[in-house]
Amino acid sequence: MKLVGRYTSPYVRRVAVTLLTYGMDFELEELLPFGDDKAEVRKFNPLGRIPALILDDGETIVESATIIDCLDDLAGPERALTPPSGPDRRRVLTLLAVASGATDKLVSSLYEHHLRPPEMVHRPWAKMCDRQTVDGFQWLEQQMLGDWFMGDRMTQADLTAAIFWQFGVEKRPNFFARMNCPKLTALSDRLAATEPFKATPQGEGLPKGIALE
Ligand SMILES: N[C@@H](CCC(=O)N[C@@H](CS)C(=O)NCC(=O)O)C(=O)O
Structure with a gap:
């Protein structure tokens, strides 16, 4: 298989990581x-x-959720990180x-600040995006049941939340620190020490001279 993109x-x-x-x-x-x-x-x-993911027979799949659904299918229900059906799947x-x-x-918000000329940044829009980011991660923080979102086992929700959290912390460290999410931080630190995470370093931060926070 060939994965198109960058970490x-x-x-x-x-x-x-999946x-x-x-x-x-x-x-x-x-x-x-x-x-x-x-x-x-x-x-x-x-x-x-x-x-995008290109399968060995040449079929191409796009969108990370669709690709992961395909990988779950290939892995089979015993190993899939997304539950196959019912309330667990919906959760x-x-x-x-x-x-x-x-x-x-x-x-x-990052695109608003980095891709637009400074005089064209629409701050109310960026602020609304920031509010949604904070609300989303703080809601996730409240959803953790012990070590994992599902309590007793790792699922795709843990893997993805940890990666997204690491991305945010790397891009906007102060903004993410202010969210005060100790459970997501612990989850992220724990998974960062595992082989799949270590093998996929997310790389460099923002170009020098650009500060969001
Ligand atoms: N919902 C998409 C989001 C993918 C996405 O936003 N990719 C970004 C890179 S982080 C991209 O390709 N941006 C360029 C663009 O949207 O034109 C997914 O889950 O695959």
Whole structure:
């Protein structure tokens, strides 16, 4: 399998960590969804976004949730990190929806500050995104039942929340510190010490001279 993207993207990284957790072999095609790489990314995803996954038979899948659903299917119900059905599945999917939404809003705010000329940054919009990011992660913090979201076992919700949290902490350390989420911090630290996380370093922070917080 070939994974298109970079670990600087938390959506790419959660796919890579899932692949490694399942023991599935893949090669990484390191492309950014901006600049010179964009045209290349469009060959795999009409939207020009990362991640995309190319299966060994050439089938291409886009969007991290869709890719992870495919990987769960390949791993089988015994090993899948997303419960196959019922209330447990609905709970994990809801946790994932909030984690993804909070991170989408974080990315929107980052784009607002980094991709627009400074005089065109619309601060009320960025502020609303920030509020949604805070509300999402603080809700997730309250959902933790002991070590994991499901209490006794790791699921895709833990893996994804930890990756998204690490991304946020790296991008906006002060903003994330102020959220005061000790359970998410502990989850993130615990998973950061595991092999799949160590094998997928998220890389560099923001370019020098750009400060959001
Ligand atoms: N919902 C998508 C989000 C993917 C996403 O936002 N990727 C970013 C990189 S972090 C991207 O490709 N941005 C470029 C663009 O949207 O044009 C997923 O889960 O795969």
